[in-house]
Amino acid sequence: MDEQARKTALRMIPYGLYVLTAGTKDGDKAAATINWVTQTSFAPPLLALGIKTDSAIYSHARETGALVLNILGKGQQGAAFAFFKPAEYADGKLSGEAVTWAANGAPVLESAPAAVELKVREVVELGDHHTFVAEVTGCI
Amino acid sequence: MDEQARKTALRMIPYGLYVLTAGTKDGDKAAATINWVTQTSFAPPLLALGIKTDSAIYSHARETGALVLNILGKGQQGAAFAFFKPAEYADGKLSGEAVTWAANGAPVLESAPAAVELKVREVVELGDHHTFVAEVTGCI
Numbered sequence: 001m002d003e004q005a006r007k008t009a010l011r012m013i014p015y016g017l018y019v020l021t022a023g024t025k026d027g028d029k030a031a032a033t034i035n036w037v038t039q040t041s042f043a044p045p046l047l048a049l050g051i052k053t054d055s056a057i058y059s060h061a062r063e064t065g066a067l068v069l070n071i072l073g074k075g076q077q078g079a080a081f082a083f084f085k086p087a088e089y090a091d092g093k094l095s096g097e098a099v100t101w102a103a104n105g106a107p108v109l110e111s112a113p114a115a116v117e118l119k120v121r122e123v124v125e126l127g128d129h130h131t132f133v134a135e136v137t138g139c140i
Numbered sequence: 141m142d143e144q145a146r147k148t149a150l151r152m153i154p155y156g157l158y159v160l161t162a163g164t165k166d167g168d169k170a171a172a173t174i175n176w177v178t179q180t181s182f183a184p185p186l187l188a189l190g191i192k193t194d195s196a197i198y199s200h201a202r203e204t205g206a207l208v209l210n211i212l213g214k215g216q217q218g219a220a221f222a223f224f225k226p227a228e229y230a231d232g233k234l235s236g237e238a239v240t241w242a243a244n245g246a247p248v249l250e251s252a253p254a255a256v257e258l259k260v261r262e263v264v265e266l267g268d269h270h271t272f273v274a275e276v277t278g279c280i
Contacts, residue, residue: 040190041267127181
């Protein structure tokens with residue numbers, strides 16, 4: 001297979017800019033910028049997400065299954081950049097971003113135009129990122 | 141959960157325009173327009189796809205695991221529209237579209253700017269569309 005042709009083809013598949021968060025106000029927290037998300041079902045509403053297996057958010061997702069997908073808007077590259085490295089919580093801010101808390105406990109970025117609360121339903125353990133199939137359980 | 145807020149949030153997740161094909165030149169064929177695709181791994185290259193459970197392409201994907209994802213470009217709404225209904229093969233054309241054949245046997249739309257050959261690795265049987273995790277095995 002021609003590697004360059006493959007890259008060119010796969011780059012034609014649209015991707016987004018998201019910060020996936022997990023944890024609780026009084027416990028551990030994790031957050032990471034991700035790009036690979038698609039809806040896969042209307043009823044129930046399901047999303048498939050690619051999550052890097054060696055990341056802190058991966059461990060949280062496996063352990064608790066409670067996540068928030070913060071959907072970033074145009075001009076939020078700065079927020080996305082902040083979550084390329086491990087999240088730090090200080091002075092009520094997560095890596096410098098003001099947060100509220102979803103019903104499932106996970107942090108919600110106040111600056112995100114939309115966010116959905118997720119419950120992990122299944123994980124496909126293939127590849128350098130595993131595919132999480134998660135149900136949308138709430139909207140923030 | 142506020143249905144309208146959920147719809148608004150989920151519509152912020154980008155989606156594409158694809159024709160997913162299966163079958164062989166001398167056997168049955170199936171093709172359907174789909175929108176829900178994301179990459180989920182670099183190594184091996186994996187995609188997650190939402191496929192409607194009551195569709196002909198779903199049966200083919202389950203039975204043979206051999207698919208081609210035709211990635212449509214701008215201005216190809218007409219080709220997408222042609223595959224909203226069951227595919228018909230006549231005069232060497234699939235629902236009016238000229239085709240070639242991938243190494244795995246499935247039809248490739250000549251008009252698609254890019255296409256990848258897929259082998260289904262796992263299926264998550266949840267929801268009105270199931271989530272197929274498929275490996276990119278070739279590029280056309």
